[in-house]
Amino acid sequence: MEKSIFAYQSEPTEYIKSGDSGAIEALIPERFLQRQEPDLPQATEQDVIRHFSRLAGLNYSVDTGFYPLGSCTMKYNPKINEAVADLPGLAGVHPYQDEKSIQGVLELAYGLEQFLLAVSGFQGLTLQPAAGAHGEITGILLIKAYHRLASKKEKRRIILVPDTAHGTNPATAALAGYEVRQVKSDEAGDIDLADLKQNLSPEVAALMLTNPNTLGLFEKNILQVSKMVHEAGALLYGDGANFNALLGLVKPADLGFDVMHFNLHKTFSTPHGGGGPGAGAVGVVEKLIPFLPVPLVKKKGEKFYFDYKVKHSIGKVRSFYGNFLIAVRAYAYFLALGEEGIKKVGRQSILNANYLLRKLKDVYEWPYRRSCMHEFVITPKTGWQVNTLDIAKRIIDYGYHPPTIYFPLIVHEAMMIEPTETETKNTLDEFSAALLSIAQEAQTTPELLKKAPVNSPVGRLDEARAARQLILKYEKAR
Numbered sequence: 001m002e003k004s005i006f007a008y009q010s011e012p013t014e015y016i017k018s019g020d021s022g023a024i025e026a027l028i029p030e031r032f033l034q035r036q037e038p039d040l041p042q043a044t045e046q047d048v049i050r051h052f053s054r055l056a057g058l059n060y061s062v063d064t065g066f067y068p069l070g071s072c073t074m075k076y077n078p079k080i081n082e083a084v085a086d087l088p089g090l091a092g093v094h095p096y097q098d099e100k101s102i103q104g105v106l107e108l109a110y111g112l113e114q115f116l117l118a119v120s121g122f123q124g125l126t127l128q129p130a131a132g133a134h135g136e137i138t139g140i141l142l143i144k145a146y147h148r149l150a151s152k153k154e155k156r157r158i159i160l161v162p163d164t165a166h167g168t169n170p171a172t173a174a175l176a177g178y179e180v181r182q183v184k185s186d187e188a189g190d191i192d193l194a195d196l197k198q199n200l201s202p203e204v205a206a207l208m209l210t211n212p213n214t215l216g217l218f219e220k221n222i223l224q225v226s227k228m229v230h231e232a233g234a235l236l237y238g239d240g241a242n243f244n245a246l247l248g249l250v251k252p253a254d255l256g257f258d259v260m261h262f263n264l265h266k267t268f269s270t271p272h273g274g275g276g277p278g279a280g281a282v283g284v285v286e287k288l289i290p291f292l293p294v295p296l297v298k299k300k301g302e303k304f305y306f307d308y309k310v311k312h313s314i315g316k317v318r319s320f321y322g323n324f325l326i327a328v329r330a331y332a333y334f335l336a337l338g339e340e341g342i343k344k345v346g347r348q349s350i351l352n353a354n355y356l357l358r359k360l361k362d363v364y365e366w367p368y369r370r371s372c373m374h375e376f377v378i379t380p381k382t383g384w385q386v387n388t389l390d391i392a393k394r395i396i397d398y399g400y401h402p403p404t405i406y407f408p409l410i411v412h413e414a415m416m417i418e419p420t421e422t423e424t425k426n427t428l429d430e431f432s433a434a435l436l437s438i439a440q441e442a443q444t445t446p447e448l449l450k451k452a453p454v455n456s457p458v459g460r461l462d463e464a465r466a467a468r469q470l471i472l473k474y475e476k477a478r
């Protein structure tokens with residue numbers, strides 16, 4: 001266990017002694033001056049470096065190990081992307097620079113948009129939103145603006161969301177002022193067509209759908225679903241968080257989606273987690289282009305420019321042009337993989353997930369007994385004296401990041417595993433061996449799993465208390 005930095009007892013470090021700080025003090029208004037010495041840790045530079053290096057070594061990341069966090073697409077982030085995003089001409093560009101001096105930046109944004117349009121089949125796009133959820137609210141506001149313009153007596157006040165949806169979907173719809181209605185899934189894990197039919201009405205603005213859905217299953221009735229939604233005068237919103245599985249195989253616009261957000265930080269490989277930064281580009285079909293946020297990046301002859309003349313624009317959704325350096329990484333990723341490489345992403349992610357599923361499906365409960373897409377959901381077997389949390393904690397002892405747990409909500413004790421296409425067969429074999437061994441332990445030594453993790457710097461935490469009683473700063477014992 002690493003001790004607190006305050007526990008170091010080195011000689012006091014006196015970089016600014018009270019006696020010789022007069023010049024600085026003279027610059028600070030009296031009311032801001034604090035007369036007593038700050039309570040700083042007394043550690044040498046070497047102590048500090050060692051302390052933080054050791055702490056940094058406790059972090060778990062895609063660079064240090066397998067990270068099968070379902071729905072998060074924790075794929076390897078090629079280092080070339082970082083090198084490109086670090087180029088001074090890109091990293092150092094100022095948002096108020098004149099268009100003439102940022103032609104390369106605009107060309108890159110334009111080029112990325114063309115790549116995204118090519119793989120999705122949409123006709124218009126914005127790179128502004130800063131995350132998937134931000135893309136969702138942008139997309140739903142586009143839908144709202146579209147319906148408003150289509151009819152003066154606009155009365156579409158409902159958004160339909162399947163029971164498998166990620167929590168951000170209903171939250172987005174509610175934030176945009178809609179009533180949220182849930183649509184059930186059927187026994188096969190697809191959206192229930194009868195329930196959808198019953199819920200569709202002239203009051204429905206859109207259905208928000210994730211495909212593959214959060215069970216890792218391809219919505220096999222998607223063409224029928226989009227037909228039903230469109231016949232009701234509603235639009236089909238695509239949550240593109242799982243787009244990785246479709247990449248190079250299917251274009252969402254061909255499935256009938258009218259608008260979809262991309263999680264650039266997932267599908268197009270950017271380090272993410274812990275709150276960002278991300279990018280939630282939004283692609284749209286032709287009829288929604290007049291509503292896109294301003295500015296759009298356009299090209300005239302050899303010149304690139306920002307176009308603010310978007311007729312019914314919903315306005316800006318983010319300062320300047322979004323998290324641009326995430327777009328740089330995504331662009332580098334496209335260029336590095338090339339057309340042939342991009343085509344293999346979806347295929348390989350599906351193959352990896354199915355390979356892992358086949359190894360685990362007879363030992364764990366497998367609620368939806370279909371081939372999966374890029375991820376799958378399993379649960380502990382009935383009769384085991386352990387729950388999903390115990391298994392997830394035990395996975396830490398085996399040296400892995402646990403999968404997503406207790407999501408999607410419709411599967412009791414869900415464990416959602418997404419290996420991604422960047423993992424080798426070796427890693428998948430080792431991880432499945434760990435899960436099979438944990439399954440054995442669940443039946444022979446359940447008390448061990450109840451205590452897990454036992455080999456980590458921090459043991460089992462009281463998670464409810466940790467979430468409810470936040471203590472975010474170190475309080476030195478007096």
Ligand SMILES: Cc1ncc(COP(=O)(O)O)c(C=O)c1O
Binds near residue numbers: 072166
């Ligand atoms: C299915 C799904 N939709 C939407 C989101 C929201 O994306 P973001 O975290 O980038 O806001 C996530 C994030 O995990 C997701 O898994």
